Amino acid sequence: MSRLRHPLVAVAVAAALTAPWVAVFLTGAHPGIVAEVAISGVAILGASFLLAWGAETAEKDVPRAFAIAVLAVLAVAPEYAVDALYAWSAGAGGATAEACAALSPGQIEAQATPVAEACHNANLAIANMTGANRILIGIGWAGIAAFTVWRSFETRDPAVVNREGWLGDAVQLDEDIATEITFLFLATAWAFAVPLGGGIDLLDTLLLVGLYVAYIGLVLKSDVEQSEHTVGVPKYLQGWSLPWRPLAVLSLFGYSGAMIFIAVEPFAHGLEVIGVRNGVPEFFMIQWVAPLASESPELIVVAVLVNKARSTAGFNALISSKLNQWTLLIGTIAVVYSLALGAVGTLPFDARQSAEIWITAGQSFFALAILCNFEISIREAVVLFALFISQVLIEFALIKSLIELPITSHDLLLVYTAVYLVLGTALFVKRRDSLRRLFGLAGDAVRTAVGREPVYMERVD
Numbered sequence: 411m412s413r414l415r416h417p418l419v420a421v422a423v424a425a426a427l428t429a430p431w432v433a434v435f436l437t438g439a440h441p442g443i444v445a446e447v448a449i450s451g452v453a454i455l456g457a458s459f460l461l462a463w464g465a466e467t468a469e470k471d472v473p474r475a476f477a478i479a480v481l482a483v484l485a486v487a488p489e490y491a492v493d494a495l496y497a498w499s500a501g502a503g504g505a506t507a508e509a510c511a512a513l514s515p516g517q518i519e520a521q522a523t524p525v526a527e528a529c530h531n532a533n534l535a536i537a538n539m540t541g542a543n544r545i546l547i548g549i550g551w552a553g554i555a556a557f558t559v560w561r562s563f564e565t566r567d568p569a570v571v572n573r574e575g576w577l578g579d580a581v582q583l584d585e586d587i588a589t590e591i592t593f594l595f596l597a598t599a600w601a602f603a604v605p606l607g608g609g610i611d612l613l614d615t616l617l618l619v620g621l622y623v624a625y626i627g628l629v630l631k632s633d634v635e636q637s638e639h640t641v642g643v644p645k646y647l648q649g650w651s652l653p654w655r656p657l658a659v660l661s662l663f664g665y666s667g668a669m670i671f672i673a674v675e676p677f678a679h680g681l682e683v684i685g686v687r688n689g690v691p692e693f694f695m696i697q698w699v700a701p702l703a704s705e706s707p708e709l710i711v712v713a714v715l716v717n718k719a720r721s722t723a724g725f726n727a728l729i730s731s732k733l734n735q736w737t738l739l740i741g742t743i744a745v746v747y748s749l750a751l752g753a754v755g756t757l758p759f760d761a762r763q764s765a766e767i768w769i770t771a772g773q774s775f776f777a778l779a780i781l782c783n784f785e786i787s788i789r790e791a792v793v794l795f796a797l798f799i800s801q802v803l804i805e806f807a808l809i810k811s812l813i814e815l816p817i818t819s820h821d822l823l824l825v826y827t828a829v830y831l832v833l834g835t836a837l838f839v840k841r842r843d844s845l846r847r848l849f850g851l852a853g854d855a856v857r858t859a860v861g862r863e864p865v866y867m868e869r870v871d
Contacts, residue, residue, distance in 0.1 A: 417646035421463070427456025428669050435672055447680035450673040451706075457669035458710035461485060464662030465711070465727075466644035466720075471656060475590070475629035475730070478723065482731035483738075484667040485708040488674035489542050490739055492704060496535035497743040497757060501750025503528025507608055507758040515760065529758065534696055535743055536763040539735075540770040542701035546732050547777045548798025550705065554712050554728060555581050555791040558721040565719040571785070580787035584722045585851055587784070590729045592852035593625045595778050597736045601771040605764035609756035610744040619741035622734060631859040642718075670707045678703035691809055698802060729781075736774065765823035772830030773798070779837035783844035793833075801826045 431453035434441060441449065465481035505528035510518065513526050521527040559579045562570035571580050597618060604614055647658050678700040685695045708731050715724035747757040776797075780790045804822060807813045817825065838845055854864035 417643040420643050421460070424456040424459040424463075425665075428453040428673075431669070431673050443680050443683050446676055447684070450677040450680070453669055453673040454677060454707055455710060457666040457673065458485070458707045459714060460662050461666035461670070461707065462711040462714040463643040463647070464659050464666060466715075466723075467647040467655065467662070468659045469644075470648040471659075473629055473631075474723065475586070475726065476626070478727045479626060479629060479730050479734070480663065481711060482708065482727055482734055484663060484670065485711055485727075486542075486704065486731055486735060486739075487667060487671050488678070488707075489538075489701065489704040489735065490742065491671065491675060492678065492700060493535050493539050493739060493743050494746045496531045496538060497747040498750040500528050500532035500535060500757065501747040501752075501755065503531065504751070505529045505532045505758060506751075507756055510758045510760070518760070529760075532747075532758055533760055533763050534693070535747075535757065536759045536766060537693065537697040538701055539739055539743065540763075540766040541697035542705060542739075543732065543735055543770050544773055544798060545698070545701050545705055546708070546728065546735065547773055548795055549702070550709055550712070550728050550731075551725075551777060551786070552791040552795035552798070554709070554716060554721075554724060555786045556788055557713060558716050558724070559788055561716055562719075565717070567716075567719040567721050569719075569721045573787070575789075577788035577792060580785045580790075581721055581725065583725055583781065583784045583786075585784055586855075587722075587726055587729060588848050588851035589625070589628060589855045590726070590733055591778060591781055591848060593621055594729065594733045594736060594774070597621055597733065598771055598774040598778065601736065601740070601767060601774070604740070605759075605767050607756070609758040610740060610747075611756040612744070612748075612754055615741040615744045618737040622737040622741075625733065625737075628856060628859045674704050674707065677706075689810075694806060694809060725786075732774070762820050762823075765820050765827070769801070769823045769827045769830070772827040772834070776830040776834035776837070779834040779841070782838065782848050783841050784848075797826065797829065 430449045433439070434446070434449060440446075461481060461484060465477045468477040468480070503524055505525065509525050510529035510532065513523075513529060517523070517526045518529045518533070521530050558567060558581045559570055561567065569582050571582055573579055600614075600617060600621075604610060607614070647655060650658060681699050681703055682692070682695040685699055686692055690699075708727070712724040712727050715721070715727065744757050748754050773794075777794060780786055780794070801822065804813070804815075805819055808815065808819050808822070815822070850865075857864055
């Protein structure tokens, strides 16, 4: 093997991409906003490759679903940090439901008092969280589906099915992912009820975090499966003996996770500053640009997997990421808020953020209807992206007074929520047999995990 083609050379190159940001971070240098965005962005790219290699290598020793779950948590950890910062500021500033209700929307938006600023931060925590979730589906799921089909002309990805009709080609998913989809379905159903409680409270935390803990408990009991498509760095590291192989995995996870954590926030903040300087509203930047930056490691990792004809593992990572954001992220920001408040409290938000949660839940509902038959076509991906991007662009145009509509921005969110629900319900009705199979397979996975015999597959057979 040529030294230049040795797998460890690739590791060294990826690590070298992070070196400039490590130097900036350790020295406390301030190279300027544009340079900071560029250096931290390159570091995220290098760290994402290291994270992907660590997850693939880990599949040698732990269930694939668990390795992907760890990857998903590490990749979106910065999103947790950004949301936690806003939630902490809200609690520390005394943003209770009563205090925020006593203020007018104008006072909160202008941050006229310390309490108004705290209420504003509470709204930003929800806006950032919902923005991240919608980006993950609207750009992540849709974009990766299109990228998978496009790359399949070279990779010959076995998961891609060529079908007749306009944009009929589809990506087929492994039915083992039924568990993740079912848990995401439960979390989505609960999310619709969150605004009805006036905020995110202890009950939401217990239920949503409990769902994720139960999910992790199930995947830990899964069988370890060896992938036949592992190549390059992961294949080389999987050949290492114990204890060096798990040490390599922990090192890759630890370094890449730490690098993503310290690089994404400056990257996102720098983009925010550049956007605001160019006339983009701060709230819009925090809801859309900052989450897009924090989601970038996840999307890069999935693109790496797709490029290796491992699209199934890639979609597993995207779905796992959505699950942990839709459960852990919502649940933990309530905990952070209560800690800052000094008592168990309810993170408040206004009517606009209630609508943001509903449209996010509606988008998730529609996306699950697409995946319930374990595939996503290019046509469906285009619809997902078109609905997402059209709402964002119309909202931006309304904020900048570029267009006039007979409805408000709040009403626009409710209209899109209704569209998602109608489309999702129609798909679920059409695919009711697929939905029954989905829940049946998930039920079998639960029974197998607790040591009981599967029921659904035996009945079908």
